[in-house]
Amino acid sequence: MKAEIFRKWFEHAIFPVITVTAEGVVSNKNRSAKKYLPMLRRGADAIRRLRGKMPLAAGTDVEIIGDSPYRHAVVFSDEGGFALLFLSRLQYPDAENVAKRIFRACGTELSGLFAGAPHGETEPPLPFGRERIYTDLIGIGMGTGLSADACVYDIQEIMQALSSRLRGAFRCLGYRISLYDTFPAWDKKYVKLSLYDFIFTFSRFLYILMRCSENGTVGLMCDCDESSGCHILRFTARTAISAAAVKKGRDTVDFLARLAPECALELMLFKNAGDLSRNTRLSVDKYGKFILEYRIKYIEKPILQVKSLDFEDWELDFAIKSFFHEIRCALKSRTRKS
Structure with missing residues (x-):
């Protein structure tokens, strides 16, 4: 993954993001991953810490062993390796169904996430009296209209x-x-x-x-x-x-x-x-x-x-x-x- 893409979309995201090589070795992680998933340090074997589809494959969902509030992730392919996104919506009991909805909408390659992303500089955030909370609590369900389990x-x-x-x-x-x-x-x-x-x-x-x-x-x-x-x-x-x-x-x-x-x-x-x-x-x-x-x-x-x-x-x-x-x-x- 290009460094500028990681910094723009993942470095300050509140949910953990981890990139691994084709062999399952952790190559990069964002700030949230350092906080919530300290066991997945750079150079560590991520597969040993995961339960789910083995070996890692794009278009699947995996679960990390432990008591972290972020345990479920979707796996995208990324330049010969993989990117694991521990999205907040995946932490609910219907994680497997949500993962399927994400892949149907975006595909299994990481580049598919940014198909509709705006180009160029983004607008500055609106001013606040004082900053209150810094966490990821905005996720919403995938798809247009009601999902199948409505x-x-x-x-x-x-x-x-x-x-x-x-x-x-x-x-x-x-x-x-x-x-x-x-x-x-x-x-x-x-x-x-x-x-x-x-x-x-x-x-x-x-x-x-x-x-x-x-x-x-x-x-x-x-x-x-x-x-x-x-x-x-x-x-x-x-x-x-x-x-x-x-x-x-x-x-x-x-x-x-x-x-x-x-x-x-x-x-x-x-x-x-x-x-x-x-x-x-x-x-x-x-x-x-x-x-x-x-x-x-x-x-x-x-x-x-x-x-x-x-x-x-x-x-x-x-x-x-x-x-x-x-x-x-x-x-x-x-x-x-x-």
């Missing part, structure tokens, strides 16, 4: 479970999540979605607002817009972002990339996921609050097959605890640096 859920049940975990979750670190009306109307509560994609997207939007917040407070509410047939998740925070800056934004995803430039790679990689640009609205109200709205279509017809949530299920509970752990670690890391 099911009908009770959005009220999902929001209730998430809200119960958010109350006071980050208070000891100086952040407060203000929950308003997070329970939609009972007669319009059914939605069709991929649950893990939704939880992941929810956590990333929460990250963006926490990162931008000037006072550490983020508001969350869920509203029902009958005119568009959607539930609207509304995240709010007092930031240094102006209404003029939002209006100048050419594309929602590009604007979000400027809000969190350290996550530009995943935003570029997952740009078409879930019609993000179409379903997300950004604005600044008359009081100067930055507002991020995410719309989810509800189902009005009677539903017979609704998938019930059992939050005692270890996989779903793990998915929710995972993004909480990511945010807490990032906040503690920023506190130590400041």
Whole structure:
């Protein structure tokens, strides 16, 4: 891999990235890999630390042995060797299915990731009152529209479970999540979605607002817009972002990339996921609050097959605890640096 490509896309990415030779020897790693995967040092035999498809092959997913928060990676071919990307979305229980979606969209060569990448110099990030969090929490599901594992859920049940975990979750670190009306109307509560994609997207939007917040407070509410047939998740925070800056934004995803430039790679990689640009609205109200709205279509017809949530299920509970752990670690890391 060319040094300039590695520096531009991988060196400051928060998820670990490791390049290895055809024999499986680690040749390069980014800052996140040094922090979360210290056992995979340069010159080490990576294959000894991995379980999965042996030997390494492009277009496969692998898992590292250990208790690192980043254990699953996708393998791309790269100039006679391989690049292992431990994307955040892969750390959920459905990692194998997500890996297949990534390869279908981008192919198995690393160059396929940058097919739609912008050329030339990127725009500077927007100014902030003070930098808050430096972690990768923006990943979103692959594909356009719903994935194959989309099911009908009770959005009220999902929001209730998430809200119960958010109350006071980050208070000891100086952040407060203000929950308003997070329970939609009972007669319009059914939605069709991929649950893990939704939880992941929810956590990333929460990250963006926490990162931008000037006072550490983020508001969350869920509203029902009958005119568009959607539930609207509304995240709010007092930031240094102006209404003029939002209006100048050419594309929602590009604007979000400027809000969190350290996550530009995943935003570029997952740009078409879930019609993000179409379903997300950004604005600044008359009081100067930055507002991020995410719309989810509800189902009005009677539903017979609704998938019930059992939050005692270890996989779903793990998915929710995972993004909480990511945010807490990032906040503690920023506190130590400041």
